[in-house]
Amino acid sequence: MLLQLLFFFLLLLPVLLFFLTHTLHQSATPSYLPKCYPLIGSYLAFKVNAHRRIQWLSDILLSSPTATFTLQLPLGRKTILTANPANVQHILNTHFHVYQKGPTHFDTLYDLLGAGIFNIDGHKWKFQRQIAIHEFTTKSLRNFVQHVVNAELSHRLLPLLCSAAEHKKILDFQDVLQRFAFDNICKIAFGFDAEYLTQSPNKRSNFAEAFEEASIISSKRFREPLHLIWKIKRMLNIGSEKRLRIAVCEVREFAMKLIREKKKMMMMEKTRETKSSDMLSRFLSSGHSEVEFVTDIVISFILAGKDTTSAALTWFFWLLAKNPRVEKEILREIMEKSESPDYDEVKEMVYTQAALCESMRLYPPVPMDTKEAASDDVLPDGSVVKKGVMVTYHVYAMGRMESIWGGDWAEFRPERWLERVEGLWRFVGKDCYRYPVFQGGPRVCLGKEMAILQMKRVVAGVLRRFRVVPVRDGMEPEFVAFLTAQMKGGFFVNIQQRPP
Numbered sequence: 001m002l003l004q005l006l007f008f009f010l011l012l013l014p015v016l017l018f019f020l021t022h023t024l025h026q027s028a029t030p031s032y033l034p035k036c037y038p039l040i041g042s043y044l045a046f047k048v049n050a051h052r053r054i055q056w057l058s059d060i061l062l063s064s065p066t067a068t069f070t071l072q073l074p075l076g077r078k079t080i081l082t083a084n085p086a087n088v089q090h091i092l093n094t095h096f097h098v099y100q101k102g103p104t105h106f107d108t109l110y111d112l113l114g115a116g117i118f119n120i121d122g123h124k125w126k127f128q129r130q131i132a133i134h135e136f137t138t139k140s141l142r143n144f145v146q147h148v149v150n151a152e153l154s155h156r157l158l159p160l161l162c163s164a165a166e167h168k169k170i171l172d173f174q175d176v177l178q179r180f181a182f183d184n185i186c187k188i189a190f191g192f193d194a195e196y197l198t199q200s201p202n203k204r205s206n207f208a209e210a211f212e213e214a215s216i217i218s219s220k221r222f223r224e225p226l227h228l229i230w231k232i233k234r235m236l237n238i239g240s241e242k243r244l245r246i247a248v249c250e251v252r253e254f255a256m257k258l259i260r261e262k263k264k265m266m267m268m269e270k271t272r273e274t275k276s277s278d279m280l281s282r283f284l285s286s287g288h289s290e291v292e293f294v295t296d297i298v299i300s301f302i303l304a305g306k307d308t309t310s311a312a313l314t315w316f317f318w319l320l321a322k323n324p325r326v327e328k329e330i331l332r333e334i335m336e337k338s339e340s341p342d343y344d345e346v347k348e349m350v351y352t353q354a355a356l357c358e359s360m361r362l363y364p365p366v367p368m369d370t371k372e373a374a375s376d377d378v379l380p381d382g383s384v385v386k387k388g389v390m391v392t393y394h395v396y397a398m399g400r401m402e403s404i405w406g407g408d409w410a411e412f413r414p415e416r417w418l419e420r421v422e423g424l425w426r427f428v429g430k431d432c433y434r435y436p437v438f439q440g441g442p443r444v445c446l447g448k449e450m451a452i453l454q455m456k457r458v459v460a461g462v463l464r465r466f467r468v469v470p471v472r473d474g475m476e477p478e479f480v481a482f483l484t485a486q487m488k489g490g491f492f493v494n495i496q497q498r499p500p
Contacts, residue, residue, distance in 0.1 A: 102372025
């Protein structure tokens with residue numbers, strides 16, 4: 001009996017200590033911060049706000065004097081969140097060597113990404129980046145716009161929209177754009193045409209569906225209060241971890257099959273003196289042709305290209321529907337170009353680019369990004385960072401900061417990215433540490449220009465012929481994020497033909 005009472009007292013001790021200390025320090029805690037308890041930290045507040053995690057954390061940062069705060073996690077773990085541009089530059093550039101992907105990130109995403117470029121640090125990361133950078137030369141970008149994107153637009157996307165307009169059929173435009181982007185990135189990464197856009201909306205590619213499920217479950221691992229939870233589920237092969245294992249097997253088996261077929265094709269090309277130009281061929285030609293290694297790389301690039309552009313375009317078309325003035329300006333610019341604009345014409349579409357950047361400011365495809373401190377450090381605002389602590393910069397919050405964007409930050413105004421020079425608009429980019437949508441520093445996004453060109457070409461192709469009209473007009477969709485952002489429940493629209 002005595003032992004039972006002692007055990008019960010030990011269990012209650014943290015709670016008693018909490019009430020003693022909480023009462024003393026309650027007045028010193030700013031009201032915008034979530035309540036913190038012994039052992040569990042701010043887990044209760046985190047759980048209550050899980051459905052609006054991005055917005056909740058953004059609200060806290062925007063209320064903080066330094067745009068930085070420390071979120072206390074269970075068992076003494078913590079993560080530092082910041083929307084302070086000086087801190088972001090420190091993390092992404094000046095102290096890049098300190099803030100790495102780190103072992104926690106690597107372990108969490110390893111089942112899906114393996115040792116791919118977006119999951120590693122050091123020499124392996126540098127090597128993969130050096131090979132991949134050849135895919136983003138001006139010549140490659142010109143070929144991408146004039147062949148890959150144009151073909152997918154003219155033969156698949158536009159006919160699909162034309163049919164929907166004729167039959168007054170409601171489309172989930174988010175799903176359509178995801179399928180379009182998936183086909184494009186498969187051509188770039190594998191040299192393989194997935195033909196996903198041509199399939200029935202009720203029929204989903206096994207590879208694409210498995211990729212989607214693996215991405216979502218992998219991202220949810222980060223939200224577990226203790227990583228031990230998902231690790232135990234993985235060890236026991238139960239629940240979401242069982243589904244993840246099945247999905248990853250589907251993804252990797254399909255990728256490996258394509259790699260083996262590509263190797264055979266490259267052997268045949270040697271005898272014909274021809275050469276493939278997709279990313280997979282480049283890596284196989286680099287001397288590092290191990291199937292597992294190349295699979296990791298290609299899966300990483302599919303993840304980067306599949307959902308980022310489709311997420312950006314989904315929110316862009318929703319914002320256009322709310323802002324007819326901006327749509328009119330974009331349409332005027334589109335009509336000044338040829339019906340099927342080439343690379344140079346797409347590059348000149350500066351107002352469209354400004355509108356896309358403005359849309360991504362408000363709804364970034366990757367709303368938060370996390371690094372792990374490899375050593376003790378101090379951020380420019382004075383925040384102390386201990387080795388092993390996770391540090392997250394909040395892109396979504398930074399797009400809503402009055403100190404960066406002014407009092408009209410909530411307004412969708414592409415003109416903030418433009419200036420008049422001799423009567424013509426000229427695009428003026430923003431400092432990447434105040435607008436880290438494409439990251440910055442050594443890890444700045446390699447595919448930035450490719451993504452912008454692709455989106456501009458899609459906008460030109462769609463808006464020239466159609467109006468995209470949301471079914472639920474006046475209702476703001478819910479912004480949710482896994483590894484990339486999505487519009488919860490889809491984006492259902494009517495497609496209307498423009499008068500000739």
